[in-house]
Amino acid sequence: MIDARKIEKLRKIVGKENVLESVEQMVAYSYDATNIWSHLPDVVVFPTKTEEISEILKFANENGIPVTPRGGGTNVSGGSIPIKGGIILCTTKMGRIIEISKTNLNATVEPGVVLQDFQEALAMEGLFFPPDPQSFAGCTMGGVIAENSGGPSCLKYGVAKQYVLGLEVVLADGRVMKLGGLTPKNRTGYELIMLFTGSEGTLGVISKITLRLLPAPRASKTIVAVFSDVAVAGETVTAIIASSVLPSKVEFLDSWTFEKLRGLLPDYVLDISQLVLLIQVDGLPQTVDAETQQILDICKQWAREVRVAADADEAEKYWQARGAHFSDIHSRAHTIVNEDVSVPRDKIADFIRLGRESAKRHDVPISFAGHVGDGNFHPAVLTDSRDKEHYQRALKCVDEIIDIALNLGGVLSGEHGIGLEKQRFLKKAMDPLAIETMKKIKDILDPNHILNPGKIWEESKE
Amino acid sequence: MIDARKIEKLRKIVGKENVLESVEQMVAYSYDATNIWSHLPDVVVFPTKTEEISEILKFANENGIPVTPRGGGTNVSGGSIPIKGGIILCTTKMGRIIEISKTNLNATVEPGVVLQDFQEALAMEGLFFPPDPQSFAGCTMGGVIAENSGGPSCLKYGVAKQYVLGLEVVLADGRVMKLGGLTPKNRTGYELIMLFTGSEGTLGVISKITLRLLPAPRASKTIVAVFSDVAVAGETVTAIIASSVLPSKVEFLDSWTFEKLRGLLPDYVLDISQLVLLIQVDGLPQTVDAETQQILDICKQWAREVRVAADADEAEKYWQARGAHFSDIHSRAHTIVNEDVSVPRDKIADFIRLGRESAKRHDVPISFAGHVGDGNFHPAVLTDSRDKEHYQRALKCVDEIIDIALNLGGVLSGEHGIGLEKQRFLKKAMDPLAIETMKKIKDILDPNHILNPGKIWEESKE
Numbered sequence: 001m002i003d004a005r006k007i008e009k010l011r012k013i014v015g016k017e018n019v020l021e022s023v024e025q026m027v028a029y030s031y032d033a034t035n036i037w038s039h040l041p042d043v044v045v046f047p048t049k050t051e052e053i054s055e056i057l058k059f060a061n062e063n064g065i066p067v068t069p070r071g072g073g074t075n076v077s078g079g080s081i082p083i084k085g086g087i088i089l090c091t092t093k094m095g096r097i098i099e100i101s102k103t104n105l106n107a108t109v110e111p112g113v114v115l116q117d118f119q120e121a122l123a124m125e126g127l128f129f130p131p132d133p134q135s136f137a138g139c140t141m142g143g144v145i146a147e148n149s150g151g152p153s154c155l156k157y158g159v160a161k162q163y164v165l166g167l168e169v170v171l172a173d174g175r176v177m178k179l180g181g182l183t184p185k186n187r188t189g190y191e192l193i194m195l196f197t198g199s200e201g202t203l204g205v206i207s208k209i210t211l212r213l214l215p216a217p218r219a220s221k222t223i224v225a226v227f228s229d230v231a232v233a234g235e236t237v238t239a240i241i242a243s244s245v246l247p248s249k250v251e252f253l254d255s256w257t258f259e260k261l262r263g264l265l266p267d268y269v270l271d272i273s274q275l276v277l278l279i280q281v282d283g284l285p286q287t288v289d290a291e292t293q294q295i296l297d298i299c300k301q302w303a304r305e306v307r308v309a310a311d312a313d314e315a316e317k318y319w320q321a322r323g324a325h326f327s328d329i330h331s332r333a334h335t336i337v338n339e340d341v342s343v344p345r346d347k348i349a350d351f352i353r354l355g356r357e358s359a360k361r362h363d364v365p366i367s368f369a370g371h372v373g374d375g376n377f378h379p380a381v382l383t384d385s386r387d388k389e390h391y392q393r394a395l396k397c398v399d400e401i402i403d404i405a406l407n408l409g410g411v412l413s414g415e416h417g418i419g420l421e422k423q424r425f426l427k428k429a430m431d432p433l434a435i436e437t438m439k440k441i442k443d444i445l446d447p448n449h450i451l452n453p454g455k456i457w458e459e460s461k462e
Numbered sequence: 463m464i465d466a467r468k469i470e471k472l473r474k475i476v477g478k479e480n481v482l483e484s485v486e487q488m489v490a491y492s493y494d495a496t497n498i499w500s501h502l503p504d505v506v507v508f509p510t511k512t513e514e515i516s517e518i519l520k521f522a523n524e525n526g527i528p529v530t531p532r533g534g535g536t537n538v539s540g541g542s543i544p545i546k547g548g549i550i551l552c553t554t555k556m557g558r559i560i561e562i563s564k565t566n567l568n569a570t571v572e573p574g575v576v577l578q579d580f581q582e583a584l585a586m587e588g589l590f591f592p593p594d595p596q597s598f599a600g601c602t603m604g605g606v607i608a609e610n611s612g613g614p615s616c617l618k619y620g621v622a623k624q625y626v627l628g629l630e631v632v633l634a635d636g637r638v639m640k641l642g643g644l645t646p647k648n649r650t651g652y653e654l655i656m657l658f659t660g661s662e663g664t665l666g667v668i669s670k671i672t673l674r675l676l677p678a679p680r681a682s683k684t685i686v687a688v689f690s691d692v693a694v695a696g697e698t699v700t701a702i703i704a705s706s707v708l709p710s711k712v713e714f715l716d717s718w719t720f721e722k723l724r725g726l727l728p729d730y731v732l733d734i735s736q737l738v739l740l741i742q743v744d745g746l747p748q749t750v751d752a753e754t755q756q757i758l759d760i761c762k763q764w765a766r767e768v769r770v771a772a773d774a775d776e777a778e779k780y781w782q783a784r785g786a787h788f789s790d791i792h793s794r795a796h797t798i799v800n801e802d803v804s805v806p807r808d809k810i811a812d813f814i815r816l817g818r819e820s821a822k823r824h825d826v827p828i829s830f831a832g833h834v835g836d837g838n839f840h841p842a843v844l845t846d847s848r849d850k851e852h853y854q855r856a857l858k859c860v861d862e863i864i865d866i867a868l869n870l871g872g873v874l875s876g877e878h879g880i881g882l883e884k885q886r887f888l889k890k891a892m893d894p895l896a897i898e899t900m901k902k903i904k905d906i907l908d909p910n911h912i913l914n915p916g917k918i919w920e921e922s923k924e
Contacts, residue, residue, distance in 0.1 A: 103700045103808040104837075126704065150647055159647060161656075162624050177895040183804040184836045185612055185621060185876035187660060188884075188891050189918065190900045194623075194656030198649060215706040238565045244588070244677040244746065284706065286752035287745065294746070342645040346565040374646045375566075414647035422650075429650050433639040438652045440906040445899070456651065 078420030111142025250373030520636030540882030573604025712835030
């Protein structure tokens with residue numbers, strides 16, 4: 001617990017209007033979108049500028065107080081849960097878009113800018129920042145970088161790390177470090193920017209971000225293809241990509257989400273099929289037409305039903321169905337254990353088959369939506385954490401699914417990070433020497449382990 | 463100096479056929495393409511597998527022997543010069559392409575594979591790895607990663623770091639660390655891969671590389687546009703990119719290279735103009751046609767002369783002229799001081815104007831070719847290191863040009879890295895806290911500083 005004198009000090013740093021401490025308020029900052037763990041912080045502070053972050057961290061470091069950085073709190077691996085109590089450092093009052101440059105194709109923002117607001121501001125200028133995690137309406141740019149966010153568009157455009165040009169980071173001792181610059185190429189020294197990108201708030205607090213942008217695609221089209229066999233769908237994806245077309249999105253929906261597609265596709269198709277591919281191409285109008293035709297030609301050889309959305313409205317309905325998947329699944333069970341393994345593209349069909357067999361063995365419902373174009377799946381096991389026996393079966397199934405993915409040459413996390421959720425798998429998913437190296441880096445940047453303690457690796461010596 | 467007993471030990475590790483030690487042989491490994499510094503190694507060893515790299519490093523680490531990793535030796539900032547003597551660890555006998563997967567769009571290679579050989583093997587499969595440094599015919603994949611190589615195609619496709627999925631790295635103490643995997647998305651722990659990418663051989667020796675690939679573009683077209691004013695050329699580049707077309711290459715040639723274009727473009731155009739933009743678009747044939755037309759429409763508003771290469775042969779001639787630039791400049795002077803600063807796109811015209819003024823002030827010839835599309839220039843000052851007075855003036859001009867770039871919000875190196883060449887500028891180009899952090903990382907990964915000693919930062923305590 002932090003005593004009153006320490007909280008008074010925090011009030012002096014950020015102003016009393018920027019400190020929360022009632023229990024009711026602490027509850028709101030005790031969990032994230034993972035919805036499995038929670039822990040009350042002692043206090044929530046809202047810095048409004050870099051200097052305040054610096055003073056907060058200096059004070060916390062000198063007093064050994066845990067600090068959990070938090071933006072929108074939308075992450076799904078436990079990253080922003082203050083599992084050791086202490087301070088929640090919430091960046092949502094640092095929400096300025098500092099600059100958008102159309103000429104330089106870059107933008108500089110504060111960490112508390114909401115991704116959707118940023119995307120809308122860019123769209124006004126004909127610009128584009130591709131990462132599009134499902135939490136876009138609430139997640140903040142600091143989190144997008146600290147979690148190295150992905151999303152459907154990352155198939156064509158890559159993940160957040162591929163867009164970071166410059167960072168200002170406040171280190172655990174309060175010192176402010178400026179990294180990178182404004183240009184798309186920069187070979188000045190080690191890639192320290194990348195150390196903080198995806199570090200889940202454990203190495204520093206990101207206080208300013210410069211991002212590379214792209215010209216916004218002028219046009220897009222959406223294709224829906226329905227398959228009755230997952231292996232065939234997987235081969236179709238491969239055939240599309242091998243034909244030199246890289247769609248902007250190739251998403252996968254299984255029958256759990258078919259209700260959302262009712263009225264959009266003929267019922268007889270949805271009733272007997274096992275999955276839907278939602279494909280988007282974007283670019284110049286002429287490009288989009290050519291690529292759509294090419295994808296159609298390929299899909300027609302393999303799919304039960306193929307349809308191009310007639311207009312943006314129809315396309316939007318399909319994407320809404322995809323977007324609703326996660327909340328849809330959540331509405332059907334008390335607890336969802338939602339993984340995000342990624343497997344090589346040629347193992348997609350094996351992965352889904354083996355995953356379904358595992359769920360059947362453990363007698364738990366499972367859904368397999370995901371970013372099939374890049375092999376990144378979100379297998380979601382539906383369970384109830386209050387029903388110990390069922391929950392244990394669900395966890396065992398998840399354990400098996402992670403083993404299946406790793407055995408197929410896949411990785412533990414494609415997008416969500418390790419946080420609290422995947423700590424217990426880290427040792428089998430990562431070279432022990434790499435874990436040792438990560439810990440050494442943690443030690444040099446945060447020797448007192450005040451930053452987001454209890455995350456990424458299981459505590460033994462920590 | 464390494465004594466005979468130590469060399470005997472190295473012979474035991476790699477076999478005597480894989481050890482060179484005569485002075486004549488050492489000379490061949492004493493320099494790189496920078497052509498300014500040189501230093502003889504004591505011995506050159508050619509490991510043929512990871513285990514041998516491991517044993518070499520373990521032995522060198524225990525005996526405090528400097529080890530300079532080297533591939534093709536084509537780098538241009540002094541990175542592979544054994545400035546402290548010791549061992550050259552040359553990876554050219556580890557030249558296997560282990561796997562190319564069209565389905566997974568990835569490939570795994572040993573570090574000694576020559577980039578051009580790799581690109582040709584990929585082309586056979588309809589695949590594509592974009593980085594295309596001018597040294598492609600001789601540089602090796604280990605160097606491409608350790609130097610985080612760029613090239614013209616990086617405008618559209620990004621640099622080497624954006625393609626690394628997995629690395630096997632041998633640490634200074636000989637331990638082998640496996641990082642990343644086979645999938646395009648991976649959020650398992652810190653981005654340690656990125657620490658070794660661009661580390662210039664100072665943190666570990668890369669022994670295996672897994673790369674993300676793209677489907678090869680089906681078609682391409684080349685546009686030549688001649689301008690009489692650099693600001694207008696800069697604005698044209700901006701207008702093209704703002705029109706939602708991202709060309710695969712936008713290169714810049716000044717009058718120094720015009721001789722190579724004789725016969726390809728009308729003489730009267732080249733005589734009075736000041737620069738040429740070479741633009742390439744690629745993709746599906748339909749896309750290429752649409753984008754070419756769009757670029758033509760824009761160029762016609764601004765350029766003195768615009769021409770689309772009629773066929774691949776004509777396009778190849780233009781690109782050969784661009785490719786010959788560097789050797790062309792070299793043929794005109796004993797010493798070339800070739801920088802690679804990068805400036806924000808809206809500062810391109812200012813940068814060239816101020817750079818030319820500086821060269822005039824110091825009375826030295828200068829050429830300004832480069833990757834204008836991303837603001838990365840290779841201003842080359844023509845001088846003669848044997849003529850002390852001229853050489854000093856050339857260096858002063860280079861100093862000024864770097865200051866000009868930094869003052870315009872640019873960065874010290876866009877592609878070539880720091881090596882030996884840019885050490886003296888590092889302190890003004892990088893936050894002291896970032897340099898301190900780099901040194902701490904060096905200390906944890908290579909505590910005895912055996913790996914490529916004397917590079918990146920100036921020696922004070924080292």
